Amino acid sequence: MTNKAITIIDIAKLLGVSKSTVSRALKDHPDISNATKEAVHMMAKQLKYKPNAVAMSLRHKKSKVIGLIVPTLSPFFFPSVIHGIEKEVNKRGYNLMILQSNESYEREVRNVDILQSNNVEGILVSISRKTEDLNHFTSLIEDNTPIVFFDRIPKSIQADMVLVDDISGAFNAVEHLISIGKRKIAICLGNPNLLISSNRLSGYKKALKKHSIEINEEFIITGESSEEAEKETKKLLELTNPPDAILAISDLTMSGIMKALYAAKIKIPEDIAVIGFCEDTFSQMYNPPVSTIDPMGVEIGKIATERLFQRIHENNILEPKTINLSSRLIIRDSTKI
Amino acid sequence: MTNKAITIIDIAKLLGVSKSTVSRALKDHPDISNATKEAVHMMAKQLKYKPNAVAMSLRHKKSKVIGLIVPTLSPFFFPSVIHGIEKEVNKRGYNLMILQSNESYEREVRNVDILQSNNVEGILVSISRKTEDLNHFTSLIEDNTPIVFFDRIPKSIQADMVLVDDISGAFNAVEHLISIGKRKIAICLGNPNLLISSNRLSGYKKALKKHSIEINEEFIITGESSEEAEKETKKLLELTNPPDAILAISDLTMSGIMKALYAAKIKIPEDIAVIGFCEDTFSQMYNPPVSTIDPMGVEIGKIATERLFQRIHENNILEPKTINLSSRLIIRDSTKI
DNA sequence: TTATCAACCGCAACCGGTTGCACGACCGGT
C-alpha cells in the first residue's frame, strides 16, 4: 500500500457527490437513488476501489481479526491446530493473526498487548510453560474480550477451555494394551510442567490399578526431546525385566522410542507393543504404523474457534465452559497381535 | 475490546492537558517538559493505557503487519515455512496475518484483497495450483506493495522469488543413489502442475543422462496422495524388472512409498534404496531413517521474510531478484550401503 | 397559493492517534 489507494473521496469527487453518499450507495442504503447507486458502483469497480479495513475497524471497533497465541509453531501439534482454526475463522469472513510466545512468559504478555492493540475481536490461547501469573488474561477477561483457551490451559481462571480428555485417553490406551495381553507397560512422559503430562500419567496409573497391575516406577520415563526419549527407551530395554509395551506421550517422544526399538531390532508388537498420542498423519509414517490416541489438533482448533465465535456473536455473556473432547483410539499394527 | 479502552484523551482529561501533549509526552518529544512527561507516563501506566494500533495504522498507513498467503496449512511443508516466517516477522516487531487459498484461484484473489484492505506492509505468497491469471499480483506490484513469492512461484512476473534449487537437488540425490551402486532408479512425482514436480523430474533425468542410464518411463510414477503413492509403488514392485532405488518428491509420497515397501518386506537400502524431499524432522521418523534432500521449509520462510523486509526498508526500489537456495543432502540409513 | 411530505443528498462529528503551526509566557539584552 505504498501508493495512494482509491478512497470513497476519490469516487465522490469524480462523481460530484459527497463521500457520505458514496458510502451509503456502496452499501445499498435506501436513501440513495438507484441512479446514484449504479453510478457509484460503476465508478468503484472502474477504479478498483477497495474499502479500507483499518478505517472501518477504527470506526466500528471491530477488526474482523481473531488473535492466536501459541507457545511454538514447531511440529507436530500446533500446526495442526492452526489448520483447524484458520478454516473456521476464514469461513466466517474473519482473519487470523498468529503470535508465538516461544514458551516465554514475557512474550506471552507482550503478545496479549499486541492483540489488544490491534482490536482483535477474540483471542485463542494455548499458554506457555512458564506462565504462572495470569494477570494478562484476567484483565483481558475483565475488559470483556472473548477468549478461549485450548490444550495448554491455565489452572485457575474463569474462561472457556477446550481440551481432549487425556486421562481417559491414556486410560483407554493402557486398557487396550492390557487387552492384547501386555502387562509390563511403560510410559514415556514429556515436559513435566504440562498438564497433559500429569493427566496422561494419571490415566495410565488408573488403568493399571483397575487391572491390579502394580506400578513400576522404572517404567515411567521422561523424554522431552526425541533424543532424550530414545536414550531413555534404550535404558528401558536394558532392564532385567523390560516392558512389553510402551505408551508415548507425544509425537516427539514416539519418534525417539521408535528409533530405539528399531535399533534394538525389537519386534513390534510381539516383543513390545507401541501406542502414542500422535497426530493421525504422523502415526501412519512408522513401520509398523502405530496405534494412537489422536490428540485431535485439527478438531481442537475447530471446536475452540466455534466456541469463540459463539461468544463473539452472543456479546460474550456466556457462562464459562470447559469442553472436553473425548479422544479417538485408532488401532494400527503396532498393537495388533 | 468490547469495553471502552483507555485512550490518550482519557489521560489528557485527567491531567488537564490536551491530547497532543499526551501524544508527544508518550513518545518523548523534546517539546514537552519533563514534569509533564513524567505525569503522563505515570497516568498511562496507572490506567494501563495501550496505544490503539488501528488508529496509528490509519494515520501512518503502516500497520506493522505482514500478510502471508499459502495454498494449504496441512502438513508438511507450509507449517515449517510459517515457523521460519513468524520468527523473522516477530523479531522485527511486526505481526503476521495468515490466509489460506485452499488451492483456489478465487480465494487467492480474495485473500490479496483482504491483505490490501488491512494495509499490510508486505506480502509473502506461495501461489495456488489453479492460479494462471496473475493480475491480482501485478496490480499489487504496480501499487508498490512489497511482495515476495516463495516455493510455488508464478512463471512470468517481475518480483522477488525464493526457492530451493530443485533441479540440482534431485540431480544430487540421483547421483548419490548411483554412487552407492543403484542404477534402476524410480521417481515418484506429485501434482504435475507444480513447478517442483517438473524441476525435480528434470534434475532426475539430467543425472541419469550424465551417467548414461537410460530413462525408463515405467519408473516415473505419480502419487499426489500418500495412498496413491503407495498404490503406484506396489505396481513398481510387481514389474518384471523392478527398481533398486526410489526418489520421493515429497513427504506425502515418501509416506506412501515406505508403506508399500514395508508391506512387501523390501530391505532398505539393500533391495531398494530410498531418498526423498522430506522435512528433516519427518525424515527421521522412518525405519530406517531416510536420506533426504531437505526442502528447507524453515529456511525458505526465513530468507523470504528477510528479503521482504529489505524491500520494506528500502522503499521497495530493489531490482527483482530470484534467490535460489541450494538444497542440503542429508544421508541416512536408507541409502547407506 | 401554500402547507406537507417523500425522496435524495450533504454537513459535520466521530473513531484514536499524529503533527504543523500558532500562541502565550517568560527570559535576557538593549
Added chain:
DNA sequence: ACCGGTCGTGCAACCGGTTGCGGTTGATAA
C-alpha cells in the same frame, strides 16, 4: 519599555470511512 528568542502547550486538520440530523427539491394535497 521594547524586541527577539526559547520553551511548553493547544488548536485543528488529517487518515478513510460511518451516520444522525437537517436541508433542498419537486410533487401532491389542501
